[in-house]
Amino acid sequence: MLADPLDILRTTFGFPGFRGVQADVIDRVMAGRGTLAVMPTGAGKSLCYQLPALARPGTAVVVSPLIALMHDQVRSAEAFGIQAATLTSADSDREETMRRFREGALDLLYVAPERASGEGFRNLLRTTELSLFAIDEAHCVSEWGHDFRPDYRLLRPLLDAFPEVPRLALTATADAHTRADILQQLGLPEDGLIVAGFDRPNIQYRISPRDGLATQLKAFIAEQPGAGIVYAPTRDATERLAAQIADAGRETRAYHAGLDPAVRARNQRDFVASEDMVMVATIAFGMGIDKPDVRFVAHAGLPKSIEAYYQETGRAGRDGDPAVAHLFWGAEDFARARKRLGEVDDSRVAGERTRLTALAHLVETAECRRAILLRHFGEHPAERCGNCDNCLNPPATTDVTTVAQKLLSA
Numbered sequence: 001m002l003a004d005p006l007d008i009l010r011t012t013f014g015f016p017g018f019r020g021v022q023a024d025v026i027d028r029v030m031a032g033r034g035t036l037a038v039m040p041t042g043a044g045k046s047l048c049y050q051l052p053a054l055a056r057p058g059t060a061v062v063v064s065p066l067i068a069l070m071h072d073q074v075r076s077a078e079a080f081g082i083q084a085a086t087l088t089s090a091d092s093d094r095e096e097t098m099r100r101f102r103e104g105a106l107d108l109l110y111v112a113p114e115r116a117s118g119e120g121f122r123n124l125l126r127t128t129e130l131s132l133f134a135i136d137e138a139h140c141v142s143e144w145g146h147d148f149r150p151d152y153r154l155l156r157p158l159l160d161a162f163p164e165v166p167r168l169a170l171t172a173t174a175d176a177h178t179r180a181d182i183l184q185q186l187g188l189p190e191d192g193l194i195v196a197g198f199d200r201p202n203i204q205y206r207i208s209p210r211d212g213l214a215t216q217l218k219a220f221i222a223e224q225p226g227a228g229i230v231y232a233p234t235r236d237a238t239e240r241l242a243a244q245i246a247d248a249g250r251e252t253r254a255y256h257a258g259l260d261p262a263v264r265a266r267n268q269r270d271f272v273a274s275e276d277m278v279m280v281a282t283i284a285f286g287m288g289i290d291k292p293d294v295r296f297v298a299h300a301g302l303p304k305s306i307e308a309y310y311q312e313t314g315r316a317g318r319d320g321d322p323a324v325a326h327l328f329w330g331a332e333d334f335a336r337a338r339k340r341l342g343e344v345d346d347s348r349v350a351g352e353r354t355r356l357t358a359l360a361h362l363v364e365t366a367e368c369r370r371a372i373l374l375r376h377f378g379e380h381p382a383e384r385c386g387n388c389d390n391c392l393n394p395p396a397t398t399d400v401t402t403v404a405q406k407l408l409s410a
């Protein structure tokens with residue numbers, strides 16, 4: 001018996017209605033059809049598999065790339081009264097979790113992609129009914145995506161071993177090329193693609209060249225209300241910058257994967273609770289952090305790609321209130337990235353170059369920044385958004401540089 005999704009939405013989750021494309025995605029999954037949902041950060045992707053996991057008989061297997069992210073997801077699922085657990089090398093209660101799984105007591109089982117190749121895991125999955133496979137951060141399966149994880153390639157044989165179980169892939173960031181690749185890599189039907197609108201109208205985009213970064217950052221932070229994130233390119237840079245801007249009158253902390261886990265956990269917890277903290281962090285900070293009222297995101301250097309920029313800036317303003325994203329870039333960012341092109345696999349050079357060229361255009365353009373972002377994701381936006389630096393203060397065309405673009409073509 002399938003329960004009614006809208007009933008579950010209201011009773012279990014306490015939400016009055018679906019948002020955006022959620023209803024379409026859930027309808028497809030309920031009907032057992034393979035689906036790729038491309039929905040921006042904050043659009044509510046988790047619900048798209050959590051709800052069918054409750055409405056369909058059996059347990060859903062959720063693939064996720066990061067253990068910390070899985071644990072956050074389990075906590076938030078449990079808060080809704082959902083039976084969820086992780087099965088990772090970091091868990092000491094694996095026996096107990098496997099027992100619950102075999103008994104059919106779990107709604108959701110979160111696993112890492114590397115688990116998929118094991119014969120033991122496949123046999124475990126045969127011991128109970130499966131409601132669906134959810135593949136979160138599905139862009140990781142594609143070399144065209146911005147965060148390729150070879151382990152994601154292990155998933156296909158596992159999925160194919162359970163052909164009757166519906167598959168739902170989810171990602172916030174995939175351009176047209178990556179979407180097609182995900183469909184193919186995961187064996188999803190071509191008509192299985194559902195794309196939500198990408199516009200985040202409450203985020204104001206600003207981009208400027210670095211020129212005394214610490215001073216620029218302090219001035220920027222001083223005019224922003226609320227809590228915010230400053231993304232820095234390296235661990236050292238997070239600590240250096242945090243020290244340099246500590247006297248801007250805001251509590252400032254650093255966050256990166258090299259910190260003691262207890263310190264990291266404390267900084268993250270304090271940030272989520274804070275109304276005006278500034279977190280200077282590497283991109284390790286963000287995924288799985290549920291703080292809807294982040295008011296600004298600054299980049300101290302160039303992100304890896306337009307997708308990464310969109311995802312990182314998307315952590316601002318998830319509550320829909322005004323937020324600002326300011327990217328500070330330098331020609332040396334492009335010079336360094338270009339040098340790295342010489343070190344990547346031949347098969348990936350063309351993709352990386354395309355990625356960098358798109359970034360160069362975004363930072364140096366006199367056009368509407370939002371229009372460029374949205375077009376990148378296949379949309380047809382208005383020419384001017386009225387809420388980016390170029391729309392608010394149109395630059396004289398003579399001010400527009402092509403340093404970055406020249407660096408890449410040279």
Ligand code: ADP
Pocket residue numbers: 015016017018019022039040041042043044045046047290
């Ligand atoms: P994503 O994974 O797409 O970034 P999440 O799944 O973390 O987004 O959801 C973002 C927030 O939106 C969460 O706090 C979630 O509870 C909330 N949310 C999801 N769907 C709905 C809905 N239909 N109505 C209200 N809130 C929702």
Ligand code: MG
Pocket residue numbers: 045046
């Ligand atoms: Mg998510």
